[in-house]
Amino acid sequence: MSNYTDELVDFDEALDRYDPVLGFEVHVELNTKTKMFSDAPNAFGDAPNTNVTPVDLGLPGVLPVVNKTAVEYSILIGLALNCQIAEKCGFARKNYFYPDTPKNFQTSQFEDPIAYDGYLDVELEDGEIFRVEIERAHMEEDAGKLTHMGGATGRIQGADYSLVDYNRSGVPLVEIVTKPITGAGKRAPELAKAYVAAVREIVKNLGVSDAKMERGNVRCDANVSLMPKGAEKFGTRTETKNVNSLRAVEHAVHFEIERHAAVLDSGAKIVQETRHWHEDTRSTTSGRPKSDADDYRYFPEPDLVPIVTTVEWIEELRGRLPEPPAERRKRLKAEWGYADKEFRDVVNAGVLDEIEATIAAGASAAVARKWWMGEIARLAKAADKDIAALGVTPATIVELNSLIEGKKINDKIARQVLEFVIAGEGSPSEIVDKRSLAVVNDDDALGKAVDDAMAAMPDVVEKIKGGKMQAIGALMGPVMKATRGQADAGRVREIVMEKLGL
Amino acid sequence: MSAISREDVVHLAHLAHIEMSGAELDKMTGELDAIVGAIASVSEVASSDVPATSHPIPLTNVLREDTVGQTLSIDEVLLNAPDSDSDRFKVPAILDGE
Numbered sequence: 001m002s003n004y005t006d007e008l009v010d011f012d013e014a015l016d017r018y019d020p021v022l023g024f025e026v027h028v029e030l031n032t033k034t035k036m037f038s039d040a041p042n043a044f045g046d047a048p049n050t051n052v053t054p055v056d057l058g059l060p061g062v063l064p065v066v067n068k069t070a071v072e073y074s075i076l077i078g079l080a081l082n083c084q085i086a087e088k089c090g091f092a093r094k095n096y097f098y099p100d101t102p103k104n105f106q107t108s109q110f111e112d113p114i115a116y117d118g119y120l121d122v123e124l125e126d127g128e129i130f131r132v133e134i135e136r137a138h139m140e141e142d143a144g145k146l147t148h149m150g151g152a153t154g155r156i157q158g159a160d161y162s163l164v165d166y167n168r169s170g171v172p173l174v175e176i177v178t179k180p181i182t183g184a185g186k187r188a189p190e191l192a193k194a195y196v197a198a199v200r201e202i203v204k205n206l207g208v209s210d211a212k213m214e215r216g217n218v219r220c221d222a223n224v225s226l227m228p229k230g231a232e233k234f235g236t237r238t239e240t241k242n243v244n245s246l247r248a249v250e251h252a253v254h255f256e257i258e259r260h261a262a263v264l265d266s267g268a269k270i271v272q273e274t275r276h277w278h279e280d281t282r283s284t285t286s287g288r289p290k291s292d293a294d295d296y297r298y299f300p301e302p303d304l305v306p307i308v309t310t311v312e313w314i315e316e317l318r319g320r321l322p323e324p325p326a327e328r329r330k331r332l333k334a335e336w337g338y339a340d341k342e343f344r345d346v347v348n349a350g351v352l353d354e355i356e357a358t359i360a361a362g363a364s365a366a367v368a369r370k371w372w373m374g375e376i377a378r379l380a381k382a383a384d385k386d387i388a389a390l391g392v393t394p395a396t397i398v399e400l401n402s403l404i405e406g407k408k409i410n411d412k413i414a415r416q417v418l419e420f421v422i423a424g425e426g427s428p429s430e431i432v433d434k435r436s437l438a439v440v441n442d443d444d445a446l447g448k449a450v451d452d453a454m455a456a457m458p459d460v461v462e463k464i465k466g467g468k469m470q471a472i473g474a475l476m477g478p479v480m481k482a483t484r485g486q487a488d489a490g491r492v493r494e495i496v497m498e499k500l501g502l
Numbered sequence: 503m504s505a506i507s508r509e510d511v512v513h514l515a516h517l518a519h520i521e522m523s524g525a526e527l528d529k530m531t532g533e534l535d536a537i538v539g540a541i542a543s544v545s546e547v548a549s550s551d552v553p554a555t556s557h558p559i560p561l562t563n564v565l566r567e568d569t570v571g572q573t574l575s576i577d578e579v580l581l582n583a584p585d586s587d588s589d590r591f592k593v594p595a596i597l598d599g600e
């Protein structure tokens with residue numbers, strides 16, 4: 001860790017004078033059953049070195065064989081990113097010496113990626129669309145996991161030794177590389193976050209990755225450079241690694257812009273290097289210079305033959321593509337008739353799937369939104385949980401709503417019933433029966449309660465007789481008390497008027 | 503004119519984390535130069551319109567189904583490990599990696 005503090009220039013000030021250029025490399029771990037080149041299980045969280053075959057250890061004489069499903073998932077990603085799919089492509093060895101790969105090379109693609117020349121339309125928070133051009137998406141394999149032991153900080157600096165688990169070694173990866181992104185200006189950090197979120201959403205929607213950033217299923221390296229405003233020649237870039245949450249991507253780009261501006265303002269040059277992101281200090285520190293280590297001496301992998309894609313194969317895969325998330329949102333917004341802000345709030349709350357399922361189960365769009373954005377969101381917030389983690393099903397909402405519409409319970413009781421459902425007491429109807437929560441609207445019981453209330457408050461009755469209808473409200477308290485809050489207020493009003501002949 | 507200089511060998515040795523003495527560097531420079539020179543004669547016969555061949559047999563799409571197979575036992579995995587700890591390979595801390 002560096003022990004100096006980088007000079008920074010205020011973000012807005014920096015962008016008054018410089019234009020940022022961004023570039024992203026996003027690694028997506030595929031969720032195939034087996035690894036890229038071996039039939040070892042591709043699983044997260046298993047005991048160390050249990051998902052390992054001789055191929056994953058790079059033992060002499062082994063022969064890797066490509067996972068067909070991994071190739072198909074890669075093509076699906078390419079198609080979803082509007083890429084061209086290579087008619088013919090192959091694998092290459094990327095040579096480097098580090099214990100995370102026992103082979104001393106990573107099997108990757110070099111000159112001929114399986115997908116290239118695509119784009120992704122990224123929606124910013126206010127709805128503006130920013131098109132990001134995709135350079136390529138290529139297949140490769142993940143490396144083993146090193147844990148640095150000893151030393152004071154738990155980081156590699158000062159570590160005494162490292163322990164290696166090769167379970168992750170050979171897990172299929174697709175690396176998605178953008179072309180340089182210009183023109184984002186002050187929205188660069190926001191765009192960075194939105195881009196990675198969009199890629200994550202796409203691979204999740206395709207079902208080809210678990211897409212959990214906290215597990216490293218989606219990992220981002222963010223390239224940033226600045227050039228004087230109006231210039232066309234890009235500045236020297238840095239590549240910030242280890243930015244593994246959406247918030248971190250946004251903060252890392254923000255930080256690097258401020259740091260680059262300070263370096264350039266001082267007349268110094270940006271060093272082309274990797275930077276390490278530190279979530280705790282929200283800053284980057286210098287990694288290694290990029291130039292020398294870039295000497296990977298790629299050459300074609302002799303153990304793997306080329307992959308040829310036919311038109312039929314690609315079209316069969318294209319037929320499997322689900323509706324793109326952005327198009328789906330557009331369609332749902334129109335179908336549901338929500339206002340712009342209402343819909344954006346729903347998207348930001350992450351309950352699009354829940355509302356869609358609730359409507360499919362029979363609720364109206366308005367009712368579905370009322371529950372998911374109202375009481376359920378409130379309960380989730382109170383419990384400090386994700387809305388999905390509360391376990392409320394669409395069927396519950398539909399049932400609650402039909403109980404309300406059937407005048408069996410009122411809104412207030414329904415909210416209580418929901419809490420009992422979340423507590424695991426059963427379905428709404430069961431709870432209403434078990435706890436005797438049904439609204440009292442049988443006229444005998446209500447009539448008696450109204451009689452009692454009127455007898456106790458003769459002055460109120462006089463006022464009502466004199467035409468002050470709002471005085472009926474004063475009778476409501478005792479009636480509700482007598483019926484334990486379960487009286488139908490509308491019906492009480494009617495009964496009072498009937499009894500007084502009004 | 504040599505294809506491989508002594509500096510090239512120093513650079514490669516550094517990338518490969520191999521420590522080499524001055525005498526070894528001199529010897530290897532000559533030997534590698536001879537090998538590269540021999541291979542370079544291929545370029546003399548291959549014209550630029552011949553694509554590089556990495557596979558002598560014209561096979562494509564050798565793919566396998568995504569079905570889990572047999573893995574090694576921990577004992578087998580660690581059989582060749584110079585050192586291990588907690589079922590993991592134990593290696594010296596290396597600073598200049600990724």
